[in-house]
Amino acid sequence: MDYDVIIVGGSYAGMSAGLQLARARRKVLVIDVGERRNRFAAHSHGFLGQDGREPGAIAAEAREQLERYPGVTWLEGRAEGARRIEGGFAVDLGTGRVASARRLVLAAGVSDSLPEIPGLRQRWGRSVFHCPYCHGYELNQGRIGVLAVSEHSMHHALMLPDWGTTTLFTNGVFTPDAEQIRQLAARGATVEAALVREVRGEGADLVLDDGRMFELDGLFTMPRTSLQIPWVEQLGCELEAGPMGNFVRTDAMKQTTVKGVFACGDIARAAGSVALSVGDGAMAGAATHRSLMFEAD
Known part of the structure; x- marks a missing residue:
């Protein structure tokens, strides 16, 4: 495998998951297309310690901190799909490129239709x-x-x-x-x-x-929402219907209905915020690490 974990989505939830895994000395690839859901807002509120700050500044500082860890690789681009392979998962990076990992974290969020x-x-x-x-x-x-x-x-x-x-x-x-x-x-x-x-x-x-x-x-x-990664059902992950749109079903430890695939942030919530996304990501990162330690591939 190329990595221990591939994280699809590098906004607040994805980076929070990545931080837990990086601090557990795991090899992590973060794939991010750079479309934070709150990129239209001038200020972010309700996130303890960051209240009133510009959202892009929060994200930029978080990325800089995450990339200090030697086990983290950041790839700017879009994951075109993912599939199970022996021992883990393969993620299509486009133009014929593929990366593999033992575990997969989906944190790509949603897009809004007004x-x-x-x-x-x-x-x-x-x-x-x-x-x-x-x-x-x-x-x-x-x-x-x-x-x-x-x-x-x-x-x-x-x-x-x-x-x-x-x-x-x-x-x-x-x-x-x-x-x-x-x-x-x-x-x-x-x-x-x-x-x-x-x-x-x-x-x-x-x-x-x-x-x-x-x-x-x-x-x-209330905007209608759609998943940023439309291939999530092809991977086998079940969805739930929320008042604004579908989201990925997870258990209390943020694992989806596909073993070895975790999801966090807006992609796995009926509604969310920066603070909730960061908390979700921390849970997903820790649970993914636990899976790597104690569960067979």
Whole structure:
């Protein structure tokens, strides 16, 4: 085998897994395409010791620390596929190149698909968000909108009054029933049923089809997610359905349904954050090392 472990994905979860393995003096290859999910955000919040820091700076420092370990090799590129071979796994690196390892950690994350509303994508990570814990505090108890994408958006609308004055824009996606209206009212949230035409302004002002405009300090919505490595099912890993999209099923030790394959971070969660990804990665790295020590290939 070329390596003890190949990690597919070098963002927060992948680097955290790699750090545990590097410190266990294992030979590790990290393959990363350089598309962090939070690359659109100016600041990262909620990660102890790094609160308010630029996400790219956190990732760059983490990579520099990881690469100090002599057992770590970093490869910039995309893993095109993986398959089981005798004694481990082979990963297709493209252009005919293949790397092999006894264990595989999937940490490539997910990509987000936003509602097709003019002006929305341009504000993603700046004034349009999906995680209240990551971005709600900075809105300073201001005017917050929730753009519905399904009935699951009720969860957003019921949460966000803790961060500001909240309006749920149902946008023709669903109609809250009497009980849902009661729940929203109890939390101080209001409902607007008109369709949304566009997002404009320095914040995330919504222009409705009837010409009215709601001035907002921030807008929250739930993007659909897709796995960054579409070949994960071909490897044999089972998926679970989450409210935003499928994710890889793992056990408490972050092992997938394929023995010897572990997964961590957003690829293996219904929802996540930088802090959760780092914790997931630490668990996956330690569990992978345990597997190398005590389990047969």
